[in-house]
Amino acid sequence: MEVRHKHNQFAPLYNGMFSHPVWAARADRAQSITGLLLGLFIIVHLHFESSIMLGKQAFYTVVQFLEGGIFSESGHGFPILTQVFSVFMLLIVMLHALFALRRFPTQIKQWFKLREQMNVIPHQDTKIWFWQMLTGFILFFLVPVHLFTLIATPDIGPHLSAERVYHDNAWLLYLVLLPAVVIHAMFGLYRVVIKWGIFSNRVGLLKLAKVMVVYLIALGIASLVTYLVIGHGLALPVVPYSGV
Template sequence: MISVTRVHTRVKTQGIGHPWSAKADRLQSATGIMLGCFLLLHMHFESSILLGKEAFYQVVQLLEGGMFSSTGHGFPMVTKVFSVFMLLVVILHAAVALRRFPAQLGQWRALRSHLGCINHRDTHAWFWQLITGFILFFLVPVHLFTMILNPEIGPHLSAERVYHDNAWLLYALLLPAVVIHAMIGLYRVAVKWGITAQRSGLRKLAKVLIIYLLCLGSASLVAYMLIGSELSIPVQPYVPQ
């Protein structure tokens, strides 16, 4: 015999979804795509130093609006303003991403236990994105504040920053963290929003891009170190031949 119990009082449920959660997801994805695409462009612009000082100098003048200057020299203010804009984007991205960050020791233990019980590649990828995101929370603002306070860029001035000011220590930590975080992030955005269902192929592409960008960034960093080691103090800005 089945008995039916009628509840005459309305049961209120809280915390079952919220409109802001969906908006935060879209905002996180949008800012993540913006930052990931910027990283791809930024690393290739920076790697023009591998083609020589003249090539890097011309790229900098182009990006800083040198075509609008009577002397052909770019405006460092462009770098400063853009760095401020990117800092705001990073802050916004971090703010909406922190809501998914484990805030308590028990949550970290549950996460590690969960990772040990299952062999799911996307979950492990998310974990590494979490770790690199935590590292970038401290490193990226330092890099952007440096560019805001000293926006002068050039073959000699950039090499001075890397070699004589020991910025290579920052970039050696920043490079792997930002590349891994960005490429995993772009992969997860593509899967999350149904851009592609070919997860296996997309994972391979992300791995290839990670290796490629790490090699490209490392080669560029070495080039700046070699140029910086040949400069004498005080460093004079590069003058094209």
């Protein structure tokens, strides 16, 4: 009870607003909704990115479709849509982080107490919550970097994306971002589904979450390696891919 009391008082930013039962319930719903949107987006996003493994043309086709190429006479998409969507996702991430910070331990003693509890009572969901906090802390710094890059330079394609990954060394960012975002998203979806009683088979759902973590990380690494191979073969300055 002592840790909970300190936790509820940790942030002057909130000014006690979320301590009211009504606002606390609304914050819980908002955190779950934004987390659900972000988790589902990660699944879709990594599959779209994996189209690079089918070839440059396949990835180019996917990008043009997502950027509204079907509404263009030339068939080329509108990069501004990438900027707009990136801004929207950044706002969702900020909202999710705002509501999630209510439950984040802010004192080193609280971290020690949590670790002590995990050692004494090795409950599976407590471990998941710990990994949620750890990956959430990492994503708090890395996700804005990724989104700001897309907002500043929205041009996407097999050559330009490979240039970022290989020549601009963005693979270093993605090597940390990928496992952190997948673990956070999949276990986050698990917790949302259990929390709101959408699915009652906790054991089966947890197994599915773990399988998805391994699958999505493997998928992301394979895509990243493909970008590295393409980038290695590109001469500078890089000429954007324009289709077959």
